Amino acid sequence: MTKKDITEEVFFGSERFIRWRDDDGAIPRGTVQLPDGRLLYGYPRIGRILHLAQGLAAHFGQDPFWAEEKVDGYNVRVIRWREKLLAFTRGGFPCPYTTDRVHHWLSAAPFHENPELVLCLEVAGPETPYADASPPFVHEDAQPFAFDAMRIGAPGFVPRKDFYALCERFGIPTVQRLGCFCAADVDRLYAILARYEQEGREGIVFKNEMGTRMVKYTPAATSLRDLAVGAPDLAELPAEYFTNRLLRLALALAETGKAPEAYAEALGKALLLPLSEEIQAFLRTGKLKRTRCCRTHTKRAALDLLRHLRRVAHGRHIRKISLVRGQDGLWHLTFAHEPASLSGLLHHLFSGGAILD
Amino acid sequence: MTKKDITEEVFFGSERFIRWRDDDGAIPRGTVQLPDGRLLYGYPRIGRILHLAQGLAAHFGQDPFWAEEKVDGYNVRVIRWREKLLAFTRGGFPCPYTTDRVHHWLSAAPFHENPELVLCLEVAGPETPYADASPPFVHEDAQPFAFDAMRIGAPGFVPRKDFYALCERFGIPTVQRLGCFCAADVDRLYAILARYEQEGREGIVFKNEMGTRMVKYTPAATSLRDLAVGAPDLAELPAEYFTNRLLRLALALAETGKAPEAYAEALGKALLLPLSEEIQAFLRTGKLKRTRCCRTHTKRAALDLLRHLRRVAHGRHIRKISLVRGQDGLWHLTFAHEPASLSGLLHHLFSGGAILD
Secondary structure (H helix, E strand, C coil), X not given: CCHHHHEEEEEECCEEEEEECCCECCECCCCEECCCCCEXXXXXXXXXXXXXXXXXXXXXXXXXXXXXXXXXXXXXXXXXXXCEEEXXXXXXXXCHHHHHHHHHHCCCXXXXXXXXXXXXXEEECCCCCCCCCCCCCCCCCCEEEEEEXXXXXXXXXXXXXXXXXXXXXXXXXXXXXXXXXXXHHHHHHHHHHHHHHHHCCCEEEEECCCCCCEEEECCHXXXXXXXXXXXXXXXXXXXXXXXXXXXXXXXXXXXXXXXXXXXXXXXXXXXXXXHHHHHHHHHHHCCCCCEEXXXXXXHHHHHHXXXXXXXXXXXXXXXXXXXXXXXXXXXXEEEEEEEHHHHXXXXXXXXXXXXXX | CCHHHHEEEEXXXXXXXXXXXXXXXXXXXXXXXXXXXXXXCCCCCCEEECCHHHHHHHHHCCCCEEEEEECCCEEEEEEEECCEEEEEECCCCECHHHHHHHHHHCCCHHHHHCCCEEEEEEEECCCCCCCCCCCXXXXXXXXXXXXXXXXXXXXXXXXXXXXXXXXXXXXXXXXXXXXXXCHHHHHHHHHHHHHHHHHCCCEEEEECCCCCCEEEECCHHHHHHHHHHHHHHCCCCCCHHHHHHHHHHHHHHHHHCCCCHHHHHHHHHHHHHXXXXXXXXXXXXXXXXXXXXXXXXXXXXXXXXXXXXXXXCCCEEEEEEEEEECCCCCEEEEEEEEEHHHHHHHHHHHCCCEECC
């Protein structure tokens, strides 16, 4: 990618933003330049530790750190722009869906009081336009979980205590806040992670007060669930999606002293059953139908969302199936996102085609 | 790769050969130009079908084809050069090991009678310098299995009937020859593959008389075995090694109507147990020790082999452990080939390092 290609124009209505498509020195991917010239910095990638005890000791030494739930959804940054809340995806696109929903999810009051506020949310649930996985504690639709605050024009994060105070004062829903720990408390964290595995929670993010050090960790059950969620997309996802999670699983079992034999069947099922179901569905219908649903307040937002999804589709065919008003007063959009590669590959193979591998 | 880089000089003793490092129009990778200018054509890549019935019908229509065992070893081409047999690897390197052994494995008589003869062998067994997998029917050391014949200076293959006659006349050991079939005989082939799965045989290669059409197929058990053999090399092998075999497994089960649930535990074990063993070994010793053994007639061949392995090592550290004369009169070489990436990755992770994935 040449320097010139690193940024591109993106529009929301008639407003023109510039987004960073890739890291650019100190400016991370997903950074957005607002029409007034200020920068909304991209949310940084968080390093993953695969050995909890060693990882915490290596990253925080004897210093305290905050532990917070890592929620399995999609990451957006919300700002107030021209009197309205506006949400940007991790990649720096204005998100028609989140922007439509966020007015009802969040009060504008904290933004009135802090005009530079950037609220970082994970949006999760069985009905989002972006995620196939959903935390079990969101039973329908989607919900926001705030996990960080930034300021427009400034890299870095609002101090955690200020962020927590802000959320409490304005009743902003957050991810589970587990409190302050240090590396010597790792046994308490193992216990929380064991509970999280039971509850189907994804993992934990560890942050120091200023957010200058952050790492994440996910337990064995999450790797298994990720593999099962990804298996139907075997031909679409990078192959490393699978090998990374396999390594995470093996290391998590090694650290916690669990016998790998006890996880073998679950691992095999996670990989093989969803993939086999896709193949059977393909054999029955000749195609792979993958659908997602989500709800919006306006019909316009749903149509804008479809346009956005087609733009970032990465070889998936996005097709509207239905858009109807529900009893909850929201527009219910159902769309297909057919994975072109697996579909094409299965068609080739079931027609007797050969591959050079 | 520019045109210039496609070929390179390789030496055997003082003799200089040119090998093709990549496909070059009609000249396949692994082609070798002999010092007298003639070409030893590379062994072509064989397409893989993942649906046996459809694949045979698509590739052979109603025409007959030969079915032969696919043996799990390494592929070499043997010629007679300056009164001696000389073996080249698939990549076109003169192979010190195979060249040393082949004089005792094969009579030179067929080469005297056919000076242009190129004999294509799979060499397999628990002790080869290249392969971690071994067919269960080779109990020690290594053995050659002829599966094709070519002629120096000519692309393409000797007709199968002539190849079979040659092998019979000179007692050349071959892969199992299963006979002549047509696509309608697929049920007989399913039965053979079921037996092959029991016997731990890798699969079947299908070829027409002139070898202008060739495809290969491997059953479910082979995909599982491949995954188990590859799992300790999770960080060295391309991630697609794993996803390809997972897809092969799922498709083989779908075609033969086997319940994926019945294979889940075996799949999980194939992936997780060897990887977990590597991790435990790393935790015990701080490194990953991977060794191979092989036997040669001369000490010189063993040392030449080590030099060759270092040249093609692909980031593995090759280290001689021992080279001693056995009671069988052969030199027994044991060498380590430490996988640098997984070793480095585990060291990083067990020191608490983070990864961006």
